[in-house]
Each structure stands twice: as structure tokens, then as C-alpha cells.
Amino acid sequence: MAEAARTTGAERDLWVRMYRLMVLSRALDHRMWILNRQGKSAFVISGQGQEGLQAGAVFALDPAVDWLAPYYRDMTLVLGFGMTPREVMLGQLAKAADPSSGGRQMPAHWGHRARRILTGSSPVTTQVTHAAGLALAFRVRHERAAVLSTLGEGSTNQGEFHEALNFAAVHRLPLIVLVQNNGYSISVPQSKEMAVADVAARAAGYGIPGVVVRGSDPVAVYEAVRAARERALAGDGPTLIEAKTHRYTPHSSDDDDRSYRTPEELRAQKQDDPITLFREVLAAQGLWDDEAEARLLQEVKLVVDDATDYAEKAPYPDPATLWLHVYGSDDAPAAGAGRD
Amino acid sequence: MAVMSYLEAIRETLRQELRRDPRIMIYGEDVGVRGGVFRVTEGLQAEFGEDRVMDSPLAEAAIIGTAIGAAVNGLRPVPEIQFADFIFPAANQIIQEAARIRYRSNGDFHVPLVIRAPFGGGVHGALYHSQSVEAFFAHVPGLKVVIPGTPYDAKGLLAAAIQDDDPVLYLEHKAAYRSLKGEVPSERYVIPLGKADVKREGTDVSLITYGLMVSYSLKAAEALAKEGVSVEVVDLRSIRPLDVEAIVATARKTGKVLIVHEDNLTGGVGGEVSALIAEHALFDLDAPIMRLAGPDVPAMPYSPPLEHAFMVTPEKIQQAALKLARF
Ligand SMILES: Cc1ncc(C[n+]2csc(CCOP(=O)(O)OP(=O)(O)O)c2C)c(N)n1
Numbered sequence: 062m063a064e065a066a067r068t069t070g071a072e073r074d075l076w077v078r079m080y081r082l083m084v085l086s087r088a089l090d091h092r093m094w095i096l097n098r099q100g101k102s103a104f105v106i107s108g109q110g111q112e113g114l115q116a117g118a119v120f121a122l123d124p125a126v127d128w129l130a131p132y133y134r135d136m137t138l139v140l141g142f143g144m145t146p147r148e149v150m151l152g153q154l155a156k157a158a159d160p161s162s163g164g165r166q167m168p169a170h171w172g173h174r175a176r177r178i179l180t181g182s183s184p185v186t187t188q189v190t191h192a193a194g195l196a197l198a199f200r201v202r203h204e205r206a207a208v209l210s211t212l213g214e215g216s217t218n219q220g221e222f223h224e225a226l227n228f229a230a231v232h233r234l235p236l237i238v239l240v241q242n243n244g245y246s247i248s249v250p251q252s253k254e255m256a257v258a259d260v261a262a263r264a265a266g267y268g269i270p271g272v273v274v275r276g277s278d279p280v281a282v283y284e285a286v287r288a289a290r291e292r293a294l295a296g297d298g299p300t301l302i303e304a305k306t307h308r309y310t311p312h313s314s315d316d317d318d319r320s321y322r323t324p325e326e327l328r329a330q331k332q333d334d335p336i337t338l339f340r341e342v343l344a345a346q347g348l349w350d351d352e353a354e355a356r357l358l359q360e361v362k363l364v365v366d367d368a369t370d371y372a373e374k375a376p377y378p379d380p381a382t383l384w385l386h387v388y389g390s391d392d393a394p395a396a397g398a399g400r401d
Numbered sequence: 402m403a404v405m406s407y408l409e410a411i412r413e414t415l416r417q418e419l420r421r422d423p424r425i426m427i428y429g430e431d432v433g434v435r436g437g438v439f440r441v442t443e444g445l446q447a448e449f450g451e452d453r454v455m456d457s458p459l460a461e462a463a464i465i466g467t468a469i470g471a472a473v474n475g476l477r478p479v480p481e482i483q484f485a486d487f488i489f490p491a492a493n494q495i496i497q498e499a500a501r502i503r504y505r506s507n508g509d510f511h512v513p514l515v516i517r518a519p520f521g522g523g524v525h526g527a528l529y530h531s532q533s534v535e536a537f538f539a540h541v542p543g544l545k546v547v548i549p550g551t552p553y554d555a556k557g558l559l560a561a562a563i564q565d566d567d568p569v570l571y572l573e574h575k576a577a578y579r580s581l582k583g584e585v586p587s588e589r590y591v592i593p594l595g596k597a598d599v600k601r602e603g604t605d606v607s608l609i610t611y612g613l614m615v616s617y618s619l620k621a622a623e624a625l626a627k628e629g630v631s632v633e634v635v636d637l638r639s640i641r642p643l644d645v646e647a648i649v650a651t652a653r654k655t656g657k658v659l660i661v662h663e664d665n666l667t668g669g670v671g672g673e674v675s676a677l678i679a680e681h682a683l684f685d686l687d688a689p690i691m692r693l694a695g696p697d698v699p700a701m702p703y704s705p706p707l708e709h710a711f712m713v714t715p716e717k718i719q720q721a722a723l724k725l726a727r728f
């Protein structure tokens with residue numbers, strides 16, 4: 062955090078924007094769990110604990126030209142890339158106007174062409190190869206832009222992680238792969254997922270830089286992603302960044318984490334809460350105080366209430382739309398098979 | 402006899418088999434302390450230790466590839482794929498390796514392997530936690546594909562799959578796990594793979610089905626009985642190999658066949674069953690063969706109205722069977 066002390070006014074403004082984004086994301090996330098408990102939303106999967114690294118990463122990108130290939134914990138990232146709280150809630154409540162999938166996918170399966178956020182599936186790690194392909198197109202057209210793809214540490218054990226990074230390294234593609242290491246793959250602790258302490262160590266196998274950053278330090282992540290982006294734009298190829306972070310919720314609303322981790326462990330992790338820590342950093346620099354905090358919380362509550370009301374009132378998709386978008390032309394013969 | 406859920410029947414069979422044969426070993430994502438995301442393997446690691454019930458890294462190709470190697474070297478692995486939707490990274494290992502090893506080695510090698518995977522929808526699982534993947538694998542000679550429709554069958558079929566010397570894909574319907582209950586004997590028994598079962602006798606219409614759709618078809622048959630329609634329900638239990646004899650027998654008996662599956666229509670099991678009937682019993686039919694299946698859209702959506710529109714339900718089965726009865 063020493064970096065922050067030497068910052069310019071513009072950067073200080075950026076830190077405050079990062080913080081505001083983190084707080085908004087946490088509040089939206091909280092609301093989703095409430096909706097789940099109220100029986101209004103069947104499924105929640107959260108980024109609580111991972112907001113700091115996502116806020117740091119997203120401000121190092123240029124949403125006008127770069128692409129995101131995110132994963133399911135990336136609400137902070139997609140909000141930072143221009144998805145609105147209303148849009149997030151439309152997805153959470155599976156409404157027709159959900160920009161990610163029109164309510165077709167589970168919540169948190171982000172996608173938004175206009176915002177340059179690639180549609181993602183559930184099978185983990187597939188997005189990393191797509192991200193390398195997006196980056197390949199940039200390289201081929203000599204465009205100055207980069208692609209950021211994210212995933213959990215458990216997902217780096219899929220073959221496609223290796224295949225994507227190797228491909229991108231060979232062709233020096235403008236790709237940044239950000240691994241959000243929260244220490245668990247559902248219930249499986251990192252020690253049973255891999256025999257290395259740092260996922261970043263795997264970068265050596267591709268001949269690219271591997272960087273470890275503390276996920277609760279948004280500025281450190283910002284610096285790492287900015288450097289990786291510069292390297293990407295200079296034609297030097299991909300970078301693997303690993304942010305050490307925490308998952309403050311069970312894996313999802315379908316999980317119960319009490320069988321595999323202790324409350325003490327979780328309590329210790331909460332000492333490293335990116336929101337609390339960053340607020341202290343900002344306060345120490347005179348960039349934040351109790352009054353600003355109170356105002357922000359008030360503001361965020363209004364935004365979250367508005368998004369919730371808006372999404373609750375929005376219509377579900379019409380059942381007839383089940384048949385749409387199987388192919389580009391909806392009169393394609395197979396699209397009708399099985400129709401009454 | 403104890404009443405068990407479909408899930409408990411599977412768990413108790415795994416426990417019984419692990420006790421019976423020290424070569425059996427279970428592994429997969431979260432199957433250890435967590436007992437699997439559906440808790441099918443709950444308590445098994447505590448009883449049998451980490452060497453026999455082991456969490457694996459998140460990598461399906463490695464789960465199945467290593468299971469093949471372990472099977473060749475004398476173990477009887479029963480790996481779990483967390484959701485059938487995530488079996489595809491391992492498709493290469495299942496189709497090109499496990500299924501072809503006996504044939505390609507001219508009988509020198511074989512792969513005694515059971516792959517368990519929860520499949521099917523109606524559980525708000527959306528596109529990638531609802532799929533029916535059986536047709537892809539039923540196409541592959543060398544592989545057996547088994548799908549129980551009751552707790553009783555779940556036990557006998559799993560025991561049979563484990564003692565089989567060839568690779569078996571054993572698919573468990575997620576919506577059946579806790580909703581289906583039935584009597585399950587405590588002693589070990591096997592139900593031969595490739596044998597269908599008549600779950601209800603009838604004379605007007607035959608419903609040929611498998612998996613969760615067995616209980617749905619029985620519900621439809623019950624309702625139709627009140628309308629004076631006598632429905633026979635045939636549970637295929639194995640979709641590779643298919644029980645040709647049982648399929649042909651029911652077609653001859655009622656002369657009217659409705660094939661029901663949740664998997665999408667085109668290229669589904671229904672097409673194969675229909676072809677068998679056309680080959681062996683065409684002139685015994687009193688009506689065209691009908692199929693009721695999941696729609697030909699890429700996968701089941703999440704939003705409730707869309708999910709409902711996708712699912713085959715007892716009501717939809719009842720309507721289709723009635724239409725056929727009145728043909
Ligand atoms: C190919 C595939 N296999 C299994 C799953 C089920 N699954 C979903 S998330 C997950 C764990 C992912 O852990 P990690 O990559 O560390 O990400 P985290 O959820 O911890 O952020 C698993 C096993 C899946 N989605 N895709």
C-alpha cells in the first residue's frame with residue numbers, strides 16, 4: 062500500500078472510485094442472499110471477499126477497447142466494466158431483460174456484447190481459451206487492446222488452462238489471466254488441488270511472467286494488471302497474475318461450508334477484508350472519513366433498492382421464447398423438431 | 402425391508418460394495434469430506450479412509466484417465482463426475498479410451514470402471530446443471546449406459562455395474578435423489594445390465610421410458626386408468642445395451658407405443674427404440690410410434706417459465722398417451 066502514498070490526484074480519485082465500487086458490489090451481493098432466503102431467487106454465487114482484487118483489476122483496463130472473459134464471482138469486475146446494478150439484478154431474478162442471457166443461464170453467468178464482456182458457461186476454464194482467441198484477433202488486426210480472463214485456482218487444473226496459456230505465450234497474445242485464489246475449490250482445499258503454493262509458479266512452464274499479489278490490496282492488483290496490460294500492448298505476450306483472496310460465503314447458496322471449514326478460519330480471513338482494509342488506507346491518506354462512508358452507504362442502499370424493485374417488477378421471459386436463438390435464422394428446420 | 406430414497410440406495414450400495422471388495426475405490430470432486438455436492442458419498446471417507454474415498458483436483462479428463470489406468474492395474478474405480486454436464490472434458494477418455502481399449506487390444510486389456518454422474522433437470526440448474534447426456538454415450542459400442550428409475554433398481558444396477566468387467570456410465574437423476582423413495586432389501590443383489598422391467602402392466606398403450614420419466618409415466622398411467630385407458634410402463638433401465646426383446650414384446654402387446662425421455666428428441670434414445678420396433682413389430686402396430694421428449698433447444702433454461710416449458714411432465718405424458726390411445 063506504500064504505492065498509494067506517492068500517488069497523484071488523478072490516482073487518488075481512482076482509489077476512491079475503486080472503493081465505492083467495492084462497497085456497491087458487496088451491498089448488491091448481500092441483497093441477493095436476502096432475495097434467496099425470501100424464496101425469490103433460487104441460486105446465488107458470490108464474490109464477497111474478492112471485491113478488492115476485482116476493483117483493482119478493472120480500473121487498470123480500458124473498457125472502450127479491452128475485453129473481459131470473466132467467471133461467476135466477478136460481479137465487481139462486470140460492474141466496473143459498465144454493467145449496471147439493475148442489469149445485475151435482472152440476471153439474479155432471471156428476468157427477460159437480463160443482458161447476460163435473458164434469464165436462460167444461472168445468475169452470475171455474465172455476458173454483455175455492448176460492454177465487451179464475453180458470455181460464459183458453467184464448465185470452468187473454457188473462457189480462458191476463448192480469451193486467448195479474442196486476444197488472437199487483436200493481434201491479427203494489430204489493435205492496441207488486451208483481454209482479461211479470470212478464474213478460480215481450482216479451475217487452473219483443467220487442461221484448457223494449460224492449453225490456453227501455452228497458445229497465448231507461443232503467439233505472444235495480449236492476454237492477462239487473473240487467478241482469484243480463495244484457497245478452496247468448493248470444499249477441496251488448495252493442498253489437495255495442487256502441489257504448489259503459488260499458481261503463479263506455473264507461468265514458468267509457459268515462459269511468461271507469473272505474479273503473486275495480495276487480493277485485499279486493490280492498488281497492488283491495479284499495478285500488476287496495468288503492467289501486464291502494457292506488456293500485452295507492447296507485443297510481449299501474456300501474463301499470469303494470482304491474487305490471494307478469500308471466499309466469505311459458502312461456494313453457493315446450494316453449499317454448506319460448515320462440513321469442511323471452521324468458523325475460526327473464516328474469522329481469520331475476515332481480518333483481511335479488502336473493504337475494511339482499503340477504507341483504512343483511504344482514511345489514513347485523508348481521502349475518506351465517517352461522513353463520506355455514511356453518505357456512500359446511503360447512496361448504495363438507494364441504488365440496490367432501485368435495482369431490486371426494478372428487477373422484481375420486470376417480466377419473466379415468455380415461454381414461447383424457449384425456441385428462439387437456436388440458430389441465427391429461427392426458421393431453421395431442426396429448431397422446430399419436437400415442437401407441438 | 403427398509404424404505405430408502407434413490408440417493409440413499411446409491412450410497413448404501415457404494416458402502417456395501419466398498420466393504421465387499423477392497424479393489425473398489427471412489428474419487429472425484431468434493432466426494433471426500435463434503436460427501437459430494439449432493440451428499441451421495443457422505444460418510445464414506447470417514448468409514449473407508451482417504452485412500453479409498455479421495456477428493457481429486459478439478460479436472461475431469463484426469464479423473465477418468467487415471468481411473469482407466471488404475472482399472473487396468475487391478476483396481477475397480479468408481480469415479481464421480483460432479484454433474485453429467487461436466488463430463489465432456491473427459492469425453493475423449495471415455496469414448497476413445499475406456500470404450501475402445503478391449504477392442505483395440507484384441508481382448509488383451511479391459512477396463513472395469515463405473516462412472517457415476519448426476520444428470521437431468523427440473524431443479525433450477527439451468528443450461529449446465531440440467532443436461533441429459535445419455536444419447537452421446539449410448540452411441541458408443543464398448544460402453545454400457547445405465548439409468549435407474551427407482552431406488553430398488555438403483556441398488557441392483559449399481560452392484561451389477563461394479564462387478565461388470567467393462568466400462569459403465571451410471572447416470573443418476575438429480576430430481577430423483579430425494580423425491581423417489583421405495584423399498585430396498587439390505588442384502589446384496591444384482592439386476593442384469595441390458596434388461597428392461599415392466600413397471601406396470603397394461604393393454605392399450607405402452608410407455609417406454611427410463612430415469613425420472615419412469616415415475617412420471619407411472620403417474621400418468623395412474624391418471625389415465627381413471628379415464629379407462631390401460632397403460633403399460635416399460636422401464637429400459639439400460640439404454641446400452643437395449644433390451645430388444647422387452648421393447649418388441651410390449652409393442653406387440655398393446656400395438657401403441659409412446660417413447661418418453663427428457664433428453665432432446667433428435668438423435669435421442671427414442672429414435673433407436675422406434676427403429677427396433679419398426680424392424681421387429683411394424684405389422685403389430687395399431688398407430689404410428691410416438692415420441693415425447695425434451696425440445697430440440699441446446700439446453701434447459703433457468704428462468705422458471707422457460708424451465709417449465711422445457712420439462713417433460715406427468716401431465717404432458719398423460720396428454721400424449723391419451724392422444725395415442727384415441728388414435
Ligand atoms: C468442468 C467443470 N467441472 C466441475 C464443475 C463444478 N464446479 C463449479 S465451481 C467448482 C470449483 C471451482 O473452484 P475454483 O476454481 O477454485 O473457483 P472458486 O469457486 O473457488 O472461485 C466446481 C468443481 C464445473 N463448473 N465445471
Ligand SMILES: [Mg+2]
Binds near residue numbers: 243
Ligand atoms: Mg477457489
